[in-house]
Amino acid sequence: MDDTVQRDGQRADAVLAAVDPAMAQILADERRRQTEQINLIASENTVSAAVLRASGSIFTNKYAEGYPGRRYYAGCEHVDRAERLAQQRARELFPGAEHVNVQPHSGSQANQAVQLAVLEPGDTILSMDLSQGGHLSHGHRLNLAGKLYRIVSYGVDRETERLDYDAIAEIARRCRPKLIIAGASAYSRVIDFAAFARIAEEVGALLLADIAHIAGLVATGLHPSPLPHADFVTTTTHKTLRGPRGGMILCREKFAKAIDRAVMPGLQGGPLCHQIAARAVAFREALTESFARYQRRIVETAAALAAALDRHGFRIVSGGTDNHLFLLDLRPRGLTGKVAEAALERAGIICNKNLIPYDPETPFVTSGIRIGTPTVASRGMDVDDMQRIADWIATVLEAPEDTERAERVRAEVARFAAAHPIAESYLEEAPVS
Numbered sequence: 001m002d003d004t005v006q007r008d009g010q011r012a013d014a015v016l017a018a019v020d021p022a023m024a025q026i027l028a029d030e031r032r033r034q035t036e037q038i039n040l041i042a043s044e045n046t047v048s049a050a051v052l053r054a055s056g057s058i059f060t061n062k063y064a065e066g067y068p069g070r071r072y073y074a075g076c077e078h079v080d081r082a083e084r085l086a087q088q089r090a091r092e093l094f095p096g097a098e099h100v101n102v103q104p105h106s107g108s109q110a111n112q113a114v115q116l117a118v119l120e121p122g123d124t125i126l127s128m129d130l131s132q133g134g135h136l137s138h139g140h141r142l143n144l145a146g147k148l149y150r151i152v153s154y155g156v157d158r159e160t161e162r163l164d165y166d167a168i169a170e171i172a173r174r175c176r177p178k179l180i181i182a183g184a185s186a187y188s189r190v191i192d193f194a195a196f197a198r199i200a201e202e203v204g205a206l207l208l209a210d211i212a213h214i215a216g217l218v219a220t221g222l223h224p225s226p227l228p229h230a231d232f233v234t235t236t237t238h239k240t241l242r243g244p245r246g247g248m249i250l251c252r253e254k255f256a257k258a259i260d261r262a263v264m265p266g267l268q269g270g271p272l273c274h275q276i277a278a279r280a281v282a283f284r285e286a287l288t289e290s291f292a293r294y295q296r297r298i299v300e301t302a303a304a305l306a307a308a309l310d311r312h313g314f315r316i317v318s319g320g321t322d323n324h325l326f327l328l329d330l331r332p333r334g335l336t337g338k339v340a341e342a343a344l345e346r347a348g349i350i351c352n353k354n355l356i357p358y359d360p361e362t363p364f365v366t367s368g369i370r371i372g373t374p375t376v377a378s379r380g381m382d383v384d385d386m387q388r389i390a391d392w393i394a395t396v397l398e399a400p401e402d403t404e405r406a407e408r409v410r411a412e413v414a415r416f417a418a419a420h421p422i423a424e425s426y427l428e429e430a431p432v433s
């Protein structure tokens, strides 16, 4: 990393420590936690110093309700440039996107905006059930979507634990949805967006593809793109895409006005200009060969970790993974996700308890854990390292209440993690654009 960047960072840390020592300590502790632990949360990642810098930039001072060239505030000339840059790079990353809105504060708000743009209260949404791998904002009963719309759910096949497109088509014919949502937070297999589009066309529904989890894979061709097929594509920018926290919508031109209105003033006021700037930086990084190599490493390490855990006798839901994540079914071990998550955390291995398909447990207990490799791949851990991580997981889950064992593993994990520092830069060569 450039010395100037390092000095700037140290100066900013010193200023924070002088103004607010309590918060400076909390941030230092969190930095140490992230450095010493192995993070297997499928939806998290570690951003570059450049993304972090833009995210914590002077744009946090600016109000910019509206869109580039059409703001409700003066002084927006530089915000306009930043937002246009983010839009232009998003179009390059996802060819075929006719319109881009980079303002949603989150993936949930991106999904809400699509719903607000094209649905009336009471309209029917067909989406994947949260308990089968879907997302809250696709229509959970306690989410706004579940309160405003009639939600009909699809899930995975009980035997294969994969999407069954004939079964989904049958449900669609019966419920005649106005919107079908394809996309998941805990599904380890390829999603056939073309099949979803055929179903949507047959029943006269619009199609929303939520690619929050797999956006990096889609951008680099490792997962089929929904773009020729879906009317709307939503994503977060902080998962496999490795940007700052936030959301984004891509859509057909004919929906551009409705989407922009739904985001602002429909759901939000001022955009988070600093996060839009950071998104632009992340998109620039994502347009490189090194990012494509990184995405390949995510997929390869996920497959290697699943295979190594399988060799330890764990049951992998659906038998494996095609993407960045997979679910372990802990019922054969007599464990719950809650117990496993806590035991692994004591050993410095961070993952989240997760419902598995047809789970008999509640969402707060669960029968599974979700494991993903975006962060470990960012830290340069490779396929060979996955055997070691699987061995640690197996050791801990053999005796989840054994705190001495957890302590021993924790020390080994911390040494290993420290040897794979969180990178300051991911650019191994010049961006392609």
Ligand code: DSN
Pocket: 043, 107, 135, 185
């Ligand atoms: N909560 C996110 C996840 O962990 O998958 C989805 O928004």
